[in-house]
Amino acid sequence: MHEMTAAPILETRGLRKRYGEVEVLRGIDLCVQPGERIVVMGSSGSGKSTFIRCLNGLEKTAGGAILYRGRDVTQLNENAWRGVRRSIGMVFQDYSLFPHFTVLRNLCFAPVREKVLSRDDADQRARALLKRVGLYEKADAYPCQLSGGQQQRIAIVRSMMMQPDIMLFDEPTSALDPETVGEVLAIIDDLTADGLTSIVVTHETGFARRCADRIVFMDQGTILESCAPEIFFATPTTDRARRFIANHK
Ligand SMILES: Nc1ncnc2c1ncn2[C@@H]1O[C@H](COP(=O)(O)OP(=O)(O)OP(=O)(O)O)[C@@H](O)[C@H]1O
Ligand SMILES: [Mg+2]
The missing domain is CATH 3.40.50.300 (P-loop containing nucleotide triphosphate hydrolases)
Known part of the structure; x- marks a missing residue:
């Protein structure tokens, strides 16, 4: 405890x-x-x-x-x-991913734009997290090609990309x-x-x-x-x- x-x-x-x-x-x-x-x-x-x-x-x-x-x-x-x-990352009930971005781009967009991670580091971290949640092969898919559960797993990974210490x-x-x-x-x-x-x-x-x-x-x-x-x-x-x-x- x-x-x-x-x-x-x-x-x-x-x-x-x-x-x-x-x-x-x-x-x-x-x-x-x-x-x-x-x-x-x-x-x-x-x-x-x-x-x-x-x-x-x-x-x-x-x-x-x-x-x-x-x-x-x-x-x-x-x-x-x-x-x-x-x-302090947050995940909502409705996993609002960017529909026109691939999974990988959804994951890398914010950390690269906000200079939390370099493009290479973001790519590496995204792929490692995708592997961890069992969605490695979906890196190039678009959100509409994923089930609700898969989209929510991606939304969780997206929050984790920023390396939060509270979720x-x-x-x-x-x-x-x-x-x-x-x-x-x-x-x-x-x-x-x-x-x-x-x-x-x-x-x-x-x-x-x-x-x-x-x-x-x-x-x-x-x-x-x-x-x-x-x-x-x-x-x-x-x-x-x-x-x-x-x-x-
Ligand atoms: N934007 C808002 N404007 C006015 N009242 C609001 C607003 N958001 C929430 N409330 C009110 O605040 C109270 C608490 O709402 P909240 O959404 O935090 O409850 P909750 O415990 O999350 O409920 P649920 O299990 O339904 O999600 C409710 O009475 C709700 O009607
Ligand atoms: Mg609520």
């Missing part, structure tokens, strides 16, 4: 977010250790997407703080956030048909198994039990439970979590 000895890689303190009059995040405190694998669960509308979008600078917050490696990034402007986002996933498999869900979850498991910090929003309880170091359970813009999966699923402390678990058997 990850003890509290290491300095957190990511931390939120009393994070708040509102849309107009509606308070969507009502003081979120979360401390993420380097290498930790967190799964965020909670019913629809509880604020999961809003929360992880805040962690990637995609939402303007209304209070509290976000610290990345001890640095307060809460008030950074868009330009400065772009730099932070190289270290955020917002329901990465909920747009996929059931048969391909497993292959995408296996890739996420593999890529985050050795030291990459991850926060995954998902309803996939099997994945959560198997791969998470910790479950964070959200309800109405707050964190109700934060504990190891074996504790969360066996002995949740709140009624809200008990009901949620009963509905997600």
